[in-house]
Amino acid sequence: SVWTSAAMINLYERIYLAIMQIPAGNVSSYGDIATIGGNGCDARIVGDALADLSAKRALLLPWQRVVNREGAISTRGLQQRDVLEAEGVAFDTQGRVVMQRHRWKGPHADWAEAHGFQMLPNREDAEQLSLF
DNA sequence: GAATTGACGGGGC
DNA sequence: AGCCCCGCCAATT
Numbered sequence: 132s133v134w135t136s137a138a139m140i141n142l143y144e145r146i147y148l149a150i151m152q153i154p155a156g157n158v159s160s161y162g163d164i165a166t167i168g169g170n171g172c173d174a175r176i177v178g179d180a181l182a183d184l185s186a187k188r189a190l191l192l193p194w195q196r197v198v199n200r201e202g203a204i205s206t207r208g209l210q211q212r213d214v215l216e217a218e219g220v221a222f223d224t225q226g227r228v229v230m231q232r233h234r235w236k237g238p239h240a241d242w243a244e245a246h247g248f249q250m251l252p253n254r255e256d257a258e259q260l261s262l263f
Numbered sequence: 264g265a266a267t268t269g270a271c272g273g274g275g276c
Numbered sequence: 277a278g279c280c281c282c283g284c285c286a287a288t289t
Contacts, residue, residue: 142286161271173284174271181270197270205270267289275280 142171143180149238149248153196156219157235158228160200167237169249178205196235202228 149167153159165172181194195214198204203226204211212222221229228234237243237251 162273165271171285173286175269175285176271178270179286194270199270200272207270209270211270265289268287269285271284273281273283276278 142168142176143183145248146172146177146180147192148246150192150194150197152238152242153193153235155193155196156233158196158198158202158215158220158230158233159235161197162200163235163237163251164197166251167243167248169247198228200230202230202234204228 145168146164149164150159159167161174161177164177165174168177177197181197184192184194195211196218202223212226215228216222220233223229235251238248240250242248243250
């Protein structure tokens with residue numbers, strides 16, 4: 132219906148807003164952006180939102196900073212890697228972003244709270260816990 | 264409505 | 277590392 136379409140536009144806008152927080156030199160994954168968006172966001176929806184970008188809108192949004200969880204680029208023939216390298220992002224020999232170094236840790240707590248977004252769970256703690 | 268398709272991801276093995 | 281299976285959800289056919 133008309134209303135679900137309007138809701139989707141808002142969801143896409145939330146996704147775009149989250150993506151705009153990714154600093155140059157970092158990348159985020161579709162899943163991480165979905166986690167930050169919270170409330171109905173899903174990794175596939177993030178992909179949908181980016182696939183929907185007009186050429187004009189794409190110039191205003193750092194869409195290139197979204198890669199999959201392995202650091203691999205999902206677009207084809209769009210020079211995404213070149214742009215990321217120009218931003219200082221390193222790739223491994225398999226053509227994937229070195230996620231340990233460049234994966235964005237998520238928005239700051241105050242920004243997330245102020246705009247109704249979620250924090251990214253702390254991965255260091257998760258790794259520590261898994262040791263025991 | 265049902266089935267299929269995606270710029271996806273987690274968990275198990 | 278890989279592979280497989282399954283969940284997810286909007287859009288399309």
